[in-house]
Amino acid sequence: MAKENEAPDGTRRMMCPAEARKVQCRIKPHTLGRGIHLPLLDPKPNPTGPVLVCRQGSITVSPEAGAKQWQAEDYGTEKWQKIYFRLRNSVEGYNGFAKSPLAEAIEASGTRRIRGIAAQTVLLVFQIAHANRRKITNWVETLALNGERPRRRTHLRRRAEHKRPWAPAAA
Structure with missing residues (x-):
């Protein structure tokens, strides 16, 4: 400390x-x-x-x-949690994106049918690069370029109606 x-x-x-x-x-x-x-x-x-x-x-x-252990915010503080969990959510969201069984399926080693850790690593890198390219392509398609309409709509999230915690109804 x-x-x-x-x-x-x-x-x-x-x-x-x-x-x-x-x-x-x-x-x-x-x-x-x-x-x-x-x-x-x-x-x-x-x-x-x-x-x-x-x-x-x-x-x-x-x-x-x-330098290796330095952090701008003290560990465990409210501000640290806000930053850490936002970054953590982004990493976990990308992991879910790359693990999608309909696309790269990086979690399924059966999609890389080759023996050896080095060969598996190289193929995994290609799968992750493809996931990155797919994510960038999806984002570019939501942009309005040259005054034209975007090719895809952006993902709209539903707004929460109530900000209070959920509680079961009284019986």
Whole structure:
């Protein structure tokens, strides 16, 4: 977890999540018993001992080392969830599009009748490329180009009538 704001040279002080009271850790017994709502970490045993952040309260992370784990929004916040779930829905929607049994059917390995993981991967890449092309073609057909009418109508979604949660009728 971030302990301080980023320094002018790009380094950042990070602290152990157990010390920040976000998790419980077996390496730090004083963090145990803080409540069942906190997850329990079980770090992998290491022949050289615990990682540096477990031996100290905090560490300094360079921009190169922290770039892989950096996120603009804090994990689990409402804003993070809004961004994450929108991206997740888009990925899952594309997976459903590419897995359609009427088109590429990438889930069915029987459509790639060849042995070997490398050969299967190459054929899968071609199937995904075809799914991309099909998606782009469908989108282009909904555009009005050169003042003409679009070839296809856009997908219109029904608007929800009520914004309240559904509840069963009283008996």
